[in-house]
Amino acid sequence: DAGITQSPRHKVTETGTPVTLRCHQTENHRYMYWYRQDPGHGLRLIHYSYGVKDTDKGEVSDGYSVSRSKTEDFLLTLESATSSQTSVYFCAISESAGANTEAFFGQGTRLTVV
Amino acid sequence: GENVEQHPSTLSVQEGDSAVIKCTYSDSASNYFPWYKQELGKGPQLIIDIRSNVGEKKDQRIAVTLNKTAKHFSLHITETQPEDSAVYFCAAHLAGQRGAGKSTFGDGTTLTVKP
Numbered sequence: 001d002a003g004i005t006q007s008p009r010h011k012v013t014e015t016g017t018p019v020t021l022r023c024h025q026t027e028n029h030r031y032m033y034w035y036r037q038d039p040g041h042g043l044r045l046i047h048y049s050y051g052v053k054d055t056d057k058g059e060v061s062d063g064y065s066v067s068r069s070k071t072e073d074f075l076l077t078l079e080s081a082t083s084s085q086t087s088v089y090f091c092a093i094s095e096s097a098g099a100n101t102e103a104f105f106g107q108g109t110r111l112t113v114v
Numbered sequence: 115g116e117n118v119e120q121h122p123s124t125l126s127v128q129e130g131d132s133a134v135i136k137c138t139y140s141d142s143a144s145n146y147f148p149w150y151k152q153e154l155g156k157g158p159q160l161i162i163d164i165r166s167n168v169g170e171k172k173d174q175r176i177a178v179t180l181n182k183t184a185k186h187f188s189l190h191i192t193e194t195q196p197e198d199s200a201v202y203f204c205a206a207h208l209a210g211q212r213g214a215g216k217s218t219f220g221d222g223t224t225l226t227v228k229p
Binding site for chain 2 (some may be wrong): 004017040041042043044059090102103104105106107108
């Protein structure tokens with residue numbers, strides 16, 4: 001398995017509180033991504049990073065921010081959590097930008113906003 | 115943007131039978147089509163992929179076909195086994211994006227293989 005660690009694995013938080021999820025990789029891959037997975041919606045990209053301090057928005061970025069200060073860490077922050085952000089969050093990494101390059105996924109973080 | 119539709123959403127087969135999952139995509143510029151398997155409580159894992167300049171690719175019991183003209187691609191699993199039971203996702207990667215993982219995913223197919 002690729003060296004990807006997501007923390008925490010499970011979290012319950014209250015509406016309106018800030019939440020930060022962490023993705024840590026030991027593969028030294030340049031590209032990192034945050035996805036959310038909801039029943040019936042597959043995986044949807046929230047934000048991604050193509051290098052230290054270089055990030056960009058995905059298709060469902062509203063309400064989320066990210067930061068990448070080191071190659072190995074990619075943080076996803078919910079500034080003020082809402083119930084619609086209850087989901088399973090996956091981090092992924094890939095080595096290069098071209099097609100035919102495998103993306104490796106972490107184990108996921110289950111977030112419940114009550 | 116790209117739109118990927120995946121069918122069926124659920125599929126139940128008898129052990130030893132074949133299973134076929136189909137996906138269509140909307141953007142003809144997409145050039146890479148990976149398939150992922152997700153087991154319960156785990157992240158998706160790549161099982162096979164195909165590039166737009168190839169029509170078919172096979173890896174043991176798994177094969178993928180691509181029809182660029184019709185903009186659809188399919189996953190074929192032969193001689194299914196109970197351990198093939200999982201959720202399968204197709205994805206389409208649009209050329210020119212900055213990261214290989216920035217793909218658009220289908221909604222998934224839950225495959226159940228009955229012993």
